Amino acid sequence: MAPRATTFDYESEFMLDEWDFQLTTRIQFGRGRFESLGEAAREFGRKALLVGYRDRAGLEPAYAKASATLAAAGVSVTEFFEIPPDPDAALGKQGAQAASEVGADVVIGLGGGSAIDAAKGIAILAQSGGDLWDYTGANPDSRPVAAALPVIAVPTTAGTGTEVSPIAVFTHPDVGTLSKHPIKASISSPLICPRVALVDPELAVGSPRGLTAACGADALGHAIEACMSRRANPVSWALAGKAVRLVVENLAAAVEHPDDPQPREPLALAATLAGAAFSFAGVVMTHAIAQALGGVLHVPHGEAVAIATPLSLRYNAGHCVEQYSRLATECGITAASREEQATAFVERIVGLLQEIGFSERIDAKGADADALADELAQSARESTPVPLELNPRPIDQATLVELLRGMIG
Template sequence: MITDKMLLQLGVVNPVLEGLKNAGLEVVSIFSDVPPNSELKVIRRCADEAIAKGVEGIIAIGGGSVIDTAKGVNILLTHGGDLVNDYSGAETLPGPLKPLIAIPTTAGTGSEVTHAAVILDEANHTKLSFVDRNLAPHLAILDPELTLGLPAKLTAATAMDALTHAIESFTSIQANPVSEAFAAKAIPLIRTNILNAVLHGENLEARGALLTASTLAGIAFDHAMVGVVHGMAHATGALAPVHHGTANSIFLPWGMEYNLKVCAKKYAEIAKLLGVKVNGLSSQAAARKGIDAIKRLREQLHHACGLPYRLRDAGVGEELLEAIAEGAVNDGTSFYNPREVVAEEVLKEVRKAY
């Protein structure tokens, strides 16, 4: 079992352990030393422990970092080798992996249903992507009760992560009717429940709606990928200790501004999904109103729980802005952006986000 220290201390994993015991299944090891951003060295250490104990399957209980860690561990547990040299990139796995069950405790990453993992290479200050059809968990269990203890700020950050997945997959160059349908269902679910879940964390209905939306958005971007917002967020997370969802929330309207000239019609559709009245407006004007709605939502979340909406408020120094823009260009997600990602142009949006 892979989880994090806080969930272990709070006893969140106890019902799962009890259920497994009653079913006659043995948990031979519990690894809880997972950081906020999944790291190569942590995966290697966990994999060594799993191999030594003869693990036959993995249960991951936690947020995206825990689930991505489990995916990385499963690669080494099943196939051995070197995670970076042998498996980074796309479609590199030689075959199926051992059984992996994902139980998310945050409503944001969608990692429980995706074929991808993002791992921090702490030595080189970069984030590595692993994408393979065999990487997705074999089973995802959505239980909103497991998200009830999520702090308000983390609830907001993870929900904005899911919203970013939905919006970017909707406008990706690989968008298709399937991905658009999942994204279009996720966006209004997030819009109508995010503030309720932040302000009233005990509201199980709102929590469940966000968890469902997160999974829907995860399926959407698993079909279509994301874009420059994630490129900027990944670059930021590799350079500074900023939560991935927070980074996406900060960059979302500015990434949309970057793409506006090529995405007006789709952003107009997104505006409708965000509940904006756009009757009689041109696509450009409707799209602009949609972006403004995202900005207002971030401000509401900032006032409700302190979620940062500027890089400076998240502890990012101005000296990192150029590196963030360069990192966004080199990030694999930017290849799917509807507008070519050029460092000089992206830097303008990064400065606005500062």
């Protein structure tokens, strides 16, 4: 067959020239958009399951407002406020039971990534049965999601991007080969892409500094990794490149001034753009290490991404000169050569993560460093094989162990 003629001069060899991109979520963005939750839910029926955190600290006004706007639209609400950070997969069953008992037409996730992912898991089990491990990619016997209730996502943090993604992450005890550690692994299905994302930047105003920093680091990771990924494409680049710039320009200000609404809006936009980008471009070794840190050491996800980012940027530097220099240009960083510009980008990101309070070291909490490095590497490979495959520079298991060993302080 003759080579396919191209009529478009792709800007760079690191982007695919054949690719898919689909975004099924209707994004309703802007300050005050949360008020339209009732109206949005009413499109799907008259009964909603509202999924939220067990610890409502700081979110009471949002939960009260959600109930009020739903009631005003004639939607009856059943509250399932049982979600802890990093929800255990077993909660999906409890939530699905609650949804089935009331005949919920729609599941609403209101909170950070854990609450929204829990809503997605509940939406699956309420329609498809089984348990969440049945649909998890890391399960060799996984099966596709057959059906799911519609999900509405209302993020109260600017981080995971799960409000626009077909992905949900859960913690699974007793499934990995490292029997004493749970693994964190994802379900991916277009059926759990939220039908509506109400992205209201006001919901994050006043979030504590540490939470703001961690969520921002997660969004930054998604954006940079989507650009580094071997599955990067022109659409994901357009979204993620802009997201990187918005985080670099606004995250430190949001951490410094938690009550200032100004930086919250670009950060909310960045998280959503990055979520859409990585849904199709994927993430790389940064997130593989982060998932292992979450599963083995219970490091909160955003903090884990922040710890892993400098190592990943440096390890991949020789394979990502063009990507980093382009991102540097997005961020207004100039230098005499592309190589110097790429180096300056890495320094800028590492400096930002330090400035907002993150370390590059793994706290072993007294564990044997060699054994811990082995466990982390095994957990990363087991729970997140795809991000390791999408890493621009190949990484074998021995190298991963060595890199992790070097991070353990």
